[in-house]
Amino acid sequence: DTEVTQTPKHLVMGMTNKKSLKCEQHMGHRAMYWYKQKAKKPPELMFVYSYEKLSINESVPSRFSPECPNSSLLNLHLHALQPEDSALYLCASSQPGERWQYFGPGTRLTVT
Amino acid sequence: KQEVTQIPAALSVPEGENLVLNCSFTDSAIYNLQWFRQDPGKGLTSLLLIQSSQREQTSGRLNASLDKSSGRSTLYIAASQPGDSATYLCAVRLNSGNTPLVFGKGTRLSVIA
Numbered sequence: 001d002t003e004v005t006q007t008p009k010h011l012v013m014g015m016t017n018k019k020s021l022k023c024e025q026h027m028g029h030r031a032m033y034w035y036k037q038k039a040k041k042p043p044e045l046m047f048v049y050s051y052e053k054l055s056i057n058e059s060v061p062s063r064f065s066p067e068c069p070n071s072s073l074l075n076l077h078l079h080a081l082q083p084e085d086s087a088l089y090l091c092a093s094s095q096p097g098e099r100w101q102y103f104g105p106g107t108r109l110t111v112t
Numbered sequence: 113k114q115e116v117t118q119i120p121a122a123l124s125v126p127e128g129e130n131l132v133l134n135c136s137f138t139d140s141a142i143y144n145l146q147w148f149r150q151d152p153g154k155g156l157t158s159l160l161l162i163q164s165s166q167r168e169q170t171s172g173r174l175n176a177s178l179d180k181s182s183g184r185s186t187l188y189i190a191a192s193q194p195g196d197s198a199t200y201l202c203a204v205r206l207n208s209g210n211t212p213l214v215f216g217k218g219t220r221l222s223v224i225a
Binding site for chain 2: 045102
């Protein structure tokens, strides 16, 4: 199984809402990543978790809060977002030292 | 800071043509380079990965080459088909740890039937 799954596929939320994005993999990977991709732009790294610990935070605003409850799951909690946060949010995973980074299909987020 | 550039930004070709997409990177000390395909509004599909010690990788009609010393990679697509229409992204990884990928802006390919 070389699949990374993400839910929901689409999410529309108001600026006062609280929502969460979920990512799951069962490949035994111990590194998981959140990327943000705006239209017609390349993915930009947000967070990296290694062995369930946050190892990289690319100066992401605190309205985005990542969580890695176990080695298979990665969440991104959203609160008080802005319309400019609308984007495709991609999750990826890899094994430390593994060559490939596997991506999920993404969650299309729209903030109204 | 590593920067990845892809040329051209967009390309339109008739069906059946062979084509080459280019990727360049500023820091040649990479661990590997990965080519992805992305359909509009969708996630990334891994196509090929070249380790820093390799020169090329092939998968079906796709061939990727790597010249690490000059900071260049190419993706060759043979006998293009309308189904190949997508954005192709090149990304480099700097070391073998949990370092993230650094992406180029992509090449939008349209194959016209």
